[in-house]
Structure formats: structure tokens, C-alpha cells
Amino acid sequence: SQKIEQNSEALNIQEGKTATLTCNYTNYSPAYLQWYRQDPGRGPVFLLLIRENEKEKRKERLKVTFDTTLKQSLFHITASQPADSATYLCALEDDKIIFGKGTRLHILP
């Protein structure tokens, strides 16, 4: 069956360190993958899109990798700050966009 999996447990990271979130998928062959940030009680906000022919994409302190062989995307936040605390969702394209359940990230001061 098709699955898109993100770590369901919250991730606690010390301020200033790099936070790495994982998105794994099975039985999909997406042409691209997206990452969104969602704060409690609010709608998700788009962060980055990476296409299948791109290994890595960067935006300020954010970096996304996309390994179509491993069927995995990694999302990195460098020099993390308490304001980065949120739930991060990955989404892939399969005729329509499919979202993962998200990983809650807590940056500890």
C-alpha cells in the first residue's frame, strides 16, 4: 500500500543545533516533494519544493534533500531557534498532493 511517513514523535533540539526531520514514502514515484510549516490552530505555510531531478535545495537556514532511490526526503534547519518550533509536514505529488501527518519540532532555549 502507499504510505508517506514522518516521525510521529516530537523532536526536541537544543537551540543553535541543526534539526533534521525525515519523510519516507513507499509505492509512490513523485515528481516533486514539498515541505510546509504549521503552527497550532493555523493553516500550513509552504517552505520549500524539491523536484525529483534535484538532490538538494536551500533557502536561508533551511535545506531539503530528496533521494528517489531511498524514497526519502530530509529537512534540515541549521542554527535552530525557539521560533522554529512548529509541526513540519511533507507532501508529495501523486496525481494530487498527499500530506504526511507531520513531525512536531521543539527547539529548547
Added chain:
Amino acid sequence: DGGITQSPKYLFRKEGQNVTLSCEQNLNHDAMYWYRQDPGQGLRLIYYSQIVNDFQKGDIAEGYSVSREKKESFPLTVTSAQKNPTAFYLCASSNAGGGRYAYEQYFGPGTRLTVT
């Protein structure tokens, strides 16, 4: 300001009543979507529309209905047939290209519906 708006933010209804959630966008996007989010669950697609006067069912369309009479508006009706309507409802819009959803989605602030 360009954006996508949903109203109201909180909505309370009695069981057995239909309720309509509003979604408006001024981003000139062709595609619009409705999602439902429950605690611990991801976003589940209810309905989506790529152009005016056309829409398709998503994964959990039963008990819901939509219309797309104008490009800017995509209202969702939660009918009494929906078994568990209490949830956080999110509307989104995006550019639509070539039938593949290769564009980021812009989300509204959401409507929290409680049915008792």
C-alpha cells in the same frame, strides 16, 4: 493584501444541521482545495477544483458538497450525512498546471467546526 480567507474561525452546530464553510481567495489561483485535519492525523483531501464549474472528489468526500461558481470562491457544505463532522477544516489554493499539482498550496487560517 493577497491571500485566502476562511470564515468563520469557529463554528458550532447542532447535529442534523447542514453548515456551509466559506473560502475566498484573491490570488487569481485556478485550483482550490478543501482538507480536513483531525488531531494526530494528516491533512485529508475532501474536494478539489482546478477550474470554475468543475470539481472532483478527494479521499473523504462522503457527507460533503462543494460548488465552484466563481474563481475566487469555493464553499464547502458539511451535510447531516457526515458521520463525524467535528474537525478543523482548511481551504487552500494554488496555480494549476498541466493536470499535475506542481505548485505550492496557499492555505487559509482554517475553520474549527464543532457539532454537538
